[in-house]
Amino acid sequence: MGIVVQKFGGTSVANSQLILSAARKAIRAHQEGQQVVVVVSAMGKNTDHLIELAHEVNENPPTREMDMLLSTGEQVSVALMAMAIDSLGYKAVSLTGGQIGIRTDSSHTKARIKSISTERVKKLLDEGNIVIAAGFQGIDENFDITTLGRGGSDTTAVALAAVLDAETCEIYTDVDGVYTTDPRILPEARLARKVSYDEMLELASLGAGVMHSRSIEFGKKFDVPIHVRSSLSDVPGSVIVNEPEVVGAVVSGAAMTKDEARVTLRGIDNQPETMLRIFEPIANKKISVDMIVQGTPSKGRTTLAFTVPRNELALTLKTVRPVVEQLGGEIGECSDQVSKVSVVGLGMAEQYGVAERMFRALSIAGINIQMITTSEIKISVLVDRNESLRALRTVHEEFKLHQLPENAVTDPFTTLAKRRSRVAPVEVISRLQGVDMEGLTIDDVLLDDQQSRITFGNLPCQPGVAAQIFSAFSQGRIFVDMIVQNTDDQNRSDLSITVPRNQFREALAVANTVGGSLPGATVVGKEEIAKLVVAGIGLRSHTGMAITMFRALAECGISLEMISTSEVRVNVVVDGSVGRAGLDALRTAFAKALR
């Protein structure tokens, strides 16, 4: 008999009618012969209300007490859910995170799961119960209650599905599934039938809003098929598995993070340990840094720009100010009126011209791009907050995301059915026992020494410049890999790209031609660079990971020339002569996490 985990979000248990209807869903699966574990969130906006209440008595509530308070929301729902099932004539037992044995670290309000015991849940299931588990909470080694961060019930559900080797983890929510972009923002968004973990990781972190990113990391790490569906309608929903909806599609989703802030640090001394000294204190405050763009160093000084969540701008500035002063630099223009718009697609890793299409569409719409970063499967731009919605709509339209692609899978659920019949992977389960579940997993540390860099300086910052440059590259059939761009206080921008080394000469010629047509622009090429890559799961949510990378490189005296990060990779560019040494340093630093 297989196990299914069903998770109901706050809106799906917002009142007693909804709780009864969720209870019926659990009972239906039970009647079909499955063992059912139900994970619930706090009812409706209960968590928000509890947070407000806390702030009424204390502006800065101790985080331990915050967890004590917030965990009560889920405790209410599990009890009611168990009562509802009982009233319908079936056996149910509710359990708190502590009762299940969800062990976490002690970072209150953003704890990470270390291990989950399965004995009690399994025993209750074998006795014929539906088990109702409180989402979002755990206990640390002192038996103190912890919570996993807002939206953390998804993570509880997928983690439980992993340790119980459930056939699927069903996420019941107030939307019909995963859309090409958030349909509350863009009504023309289309429901995707199938999304790959990697795309979903990028989308989830981009504020696509459907699921907690850490739950997708679990899904990918432990191969749990996740089925997102509506608790209110019978729409089949979307499945999140290994493969994408359309193999080869360049863009499969778009997203916007509205509330971003950009920090610019100017004139800082570019030493091997510079990045470490700047980002470590920020990471220690658990502020998540998103886009990072480093300008080309000149006379040993560099400009560094990065984004953080809007509400963490003040704390970020306070944290970096002393370091920036020590490094002889200053804090430049900072803005909390910026938003990030991104496109994601597994297929863009192998295609020309995706960036060009995005930049051109934005330029035709008259939208200025303030910053660009890319990863293998994502391109992000920072735009004025007032233009963010229009920017999102523009790229959604450009890549025709509202239309079902011709070669889309017709029945994504067959993949699920196949997985249902798989043999229990004993080694996965034994691997899970005693493993630090949310620990970092590194797939690979790589060196790519077959690329070159081209940097444009002093570009006019206005709509159309990026489009013009990238259209020249794509006409020249030059494959652009990394792209980073930032705008300075004087409204001029710096743009660096990497290209295959065997195309360096042609690329530089193209760059000089476009550069020549842009007043004031400079073009510099560097043939011998090395790109170092750390690929794995949980990179971005483990702020410490980039730090480990910066530290390892700093210790062997290597300065960074370009950085780009995504959910599944961190890339840095260093001088070509130190690529090997950098690779060795990173292999050593990540030896423990390499799987």
Ligand code: ASP
């Ligand atoms: N109740 C928590 C929250 O509102 C956890 C969750 O809903 O997943 O963030």
Ligand code: MG
């Ligand atoms: Mg939620």
